[in-house]
Amino acid sequence: MYGTVVSTERLTPHLVRVVLGGEGLTDFQDPQFADSYVNAFFLPEGARYQPPFEDEATRDLPRDQRPYPRRYTVRAWDRERRELTIDFVVHGEVGYAGRWALHARPGDRLQLRGPAGDYSPPADVDAVLLVGDESALPAIAACAEQVRDGMPVRAVIEVEDADEEVELTSPGALEVHFVHRGGAQDEESLTRLLADAVAALPRLEGVVTAFVHGEAESIRAVGHALRDGGLASREHVSLSPYWRRGLTDEGWRSVKRDWVRRLQGEMA
Numbered sequence: 001m002y003g004t005v006v007s008t009e010r011l012t013p014h015l016v017r018v019v020l021g022g023e024g025l026t027d028f029q030d031p032q033f034a035d036s037y038v039n040a041f042f043l044p045e046g047a048r049y050q051p052p053f054e055d056e057a058t059r060d061l062p063r064d065q066r067p068y069p070r071r072y073t074v075r076a077w078d079r080e081r082r083e084l085t086i087d088f089v090v091h092g093e094v095g096y097a098g099r100w101a102l103h104a105r106p107g108d109r110l111q112l113r114g115p116a117g118d119y120s121p122p123a124d125v126d127a128v129l130l131v132g133d134e135s136a137l138p139a140i141a142a143c144a145e146q147v148r149d150g151m152p153v154r155a156v157i158e159v160e161d162a163d164e165e166v167e168l169t170s171p172g173a174l175e176v177h178f179v180h181r182g183g184a185q186d187e188e189s190l191t192r193l194l195a196d197a198v199a200a201l202p203r204l205e206g207v208v209t210a211f212v213h214g215e216a217e218s219i220r221a222v223g224h225a226l227r228d229g230g231l232a233s234r235e236h237v238s239l240s241p242y243w244r245r246g247l248t249d250e251g252w253r254s255v256k257r258d259w260v261r262r263l264q265g266e267m268a
Contacts, residue, residue, distance in 0.1 A: 001027060002051040003084055005108040008101070012164045015134060016090050016101045017075070020110060021083040024052060028077070028084065033117030034146040035139045035211070035238075036074040038086070041067035041111040042096035051109040067111065070097045070249070073138040074115050084112075087138040095249065119211060119238045120146060126206025127152040128172070129232065131194055131222050132214035134159055135242045137166065143211055144170040152204060158194050158218070177201065190245075195221035199229055209236040216241035216252075216259060223267055234267060 003020025011017050043050070044064055049057070058066050076085040088101035100110070121128045121143055128147055130140040137157060144153055151172040159165060161182045168176050179197045184190035195218070210232040212222045223239050226232045241260065244252045 001025065001113065002109050002111045005104050005106050005110070006083060007106065008104050011087065011166055012159075014090055014160070014164060015137070015166065016088045016104075017085060018088060018101055018104050018110075019083055019085050020112075021081065022109075024109065025082050025084060028082065028112075029115065030079060031074050031077055031115045031117060034120040034143040035213075036115040036117035036142075037071050038074060038084075038112045038114035038116075039069050040072050040086070040097065041069050041113075042100050043067055044096075051111040053111065068096045068249075072097070073142065074117075075138040075142060077115075089134045119143070121151075121153075121211070122209055122236070123148055124207075125209045125236065127154070127204040127208045129198070129204060129208055129210040129212075130155040130157075131198060131210065131212045131219075132157060133194070133218065134164065135215070136213035139213060140211070141166075141168050144168050144172070144174055147172040154201065154204060156194060156197050156201070158214070191217045192221050194218050195225040198222055198231070199225045203231065207236065208232045209238075211238045213238070213240040214242055216244035220263055220266070223263065227267060237267070239263065239267065 002024035004022030004024060006019045006021040009017040072086050075087045088098055090098040090102045093099050128151060130143055132140055140155055144155060147153055147170060149171045153170050153172040153174045155168060155176045158179045158181055161180050165178045179193050181190055181193055184193055210226055212219045219239055219241055226237060
């Protein structure tokens, strides 16, 4: 399965929206979760193949010639137009996915697999807490849009500065708090930025579901703050580290499983 670029839009200095359509999405299934995702496959420089390609045909190639898989949130799916929207965090020429999004033009193709997912804000809770950085912003935005009318929804989002803020919408009673990491003085304060912001806000009433995704050490600190402050019970917390400061994508993928296992032990 593949999508063909229909349009691109620079939402902020570091966030690019890509809309994919075309016949390659004819069999794309409606996402079943608010936080649904696709696996996208980015080609190395000089690749002698283009989407669509057979996975089996690339598995015996040398590592540096195989596609690089990356998981991205389904920001929106338009069933009638058969168009898929994905928002990419970009940092210039760094990273296969960000570099592709930065240079994507109408007609370009992107190989995909999915969608899959496992989280939607439960309908039977009293409030929703959404926490993360830019990497989790598309999922946070999608979750905020899929709550019941009037439900209290609080989003706490870490970005570099005011230029990186985007507008969120929700049928719920939404409050959004952007935290700027540009003012962090050291590594420890940067890691605790989101956790301290969450702990400083007035307590949400009733049963709270918490969706906490983003940089590994930051979401660990938020998870501890939720547990220690009794702000959300364990069964209502979704913690997922998308990346880890100081590691490349490949470096993080090589240690992520063990890291997640340790975090689950800490939160038990």
